[in-house]
Amino acid sequence: MRNYFGEKVALYYLWLGWYTKLLVPAAALGVVVFLYGLAFFNSNPLIMEVCQSSIIMCPRCDKTCFVWQLSDTCTYAKVSHLFDNEGTVAFAMCMAIWATLFLELWKRHRARHVSQWKVYDWCEEEEELILEIVNDPNCKAKQFRHSYLRSTLVLFLVTVMLMLIIGLAHALVVFRVVAAPLMSELSWEFIRDHANTVAVMMGAVLHYLTIQIMTRVNRWVSLKLCDIEKTNSFAATERNFTVKMFTFQFFTLFSSLFYVAFFLGSVLAEERRRSAKILRYMARTSSP
Known part of the structure; x- marks a missing residue:
């Protein structure tokens, strides 16, 4: 492959093969965690507490809903336990260690092959310039002039794009919270x-559609931002595109998870505190 496509493509497939190879132990560990949840499917104390509970819950809506038993969510609790159990915490810690090991081992693996291929000092800009000279002996090197106006404009547009992506993630979370009471009134x-x-x-389906749509939007926006920057080489444009695309995709894929993990709980807690204050105030004002 290296002799046919060149070192650049060969390095990509080298990384892909190494990544796939190291995913095997991570996948095996994930299967073990899933089997752990399956083994304690019916004997977990939290599931037993939910399934055998006699607690009566408040109505989901104000008009047409009725009280319901906590034990009605027994099936949902069992299914959730398969993917969210005590082993999930250990799996997350192991994946953090796996990511560090993968990066360090990849550096060693790449250095060994790069040394064997004798391209350790390979530079994309030099290769691009050499190809231009070979194709056109009269070509001239591109003069790069840094523009603070273009850099500021790109930074502003990137910030706006990230705010849009985060706003969509918040909208999906709000939809999941609001949809259940509304559907309870149908x-x-x-x-x-x-x-x-x-x-x-429905929230999962909307999240999937959002990811698919925003992936295409992110690619188009990244290309347009690279056109605004006007870099002096294709390699520099490619690097800038990769950074922007990775940043946009990271926020698109994981912003909702970060919101649920770190912010939603504090928001709900603040809402509960405000509701409690309002109820105490109403109780004091209505008492004789």
């Missing part, structure tokens, strides 16, 4: 009885 009995499950499924 006349369709099946949706009314499984409002939480339907809301989660």
Whole structure:
């Protein structure tokens, strides 16, 4: 492959093969965690507490909803336990260690092959310039002039794009929170009885559609931003495009997870504190 496509393409497939190879132990560990959740599917104390509970919960909506038993969510608790159990914490810690080991081992693996191929001091800009000279002996090197105006404009547009992506993630989270009470008021009995499950499924579908749409939007925006920057080489443009595309995709894929993990709990806690203050104030003002 190196002799046919060149070192650049060969290095990409070298990285892809190394990544796939090291994913095998991570996947095996994930299967073990899943089997752990499956083994304690019916004997987990948290699941037993939910399934055998006699606690009566408040209605999901204000008008047409009725009180319901906590044990009604027994199936949902069991399914959630398969993917979110005590082993998940250990799996997350192991994956953090795996990521560090993967990066360090990849550096060693890449250095060994680069030394064997004798391209350790290979530079993309030099190769691009050499190809231009070979194709056109009269070509001239491009003069690069840094523009603070273009840099400021690109930085502003990147910030706006990130705010848009984060806003979409927040909108999806809000949809999941609001959809369940609204579906509980519908006349369709099946949706009314499984409002939480339907809301989660609809949120997942919308999240998938958002990812697919934003992936294409992110690519188009990254290309346009690279055109605005006007770099002096194709290699520099390629690097800038990679950084922008990776940043946009990272926020697109994981911003909702970060919001749920680090911010949603504090927001809900603040709402509970405000509600408690309002109730205490109403109790004091209404008492004789």
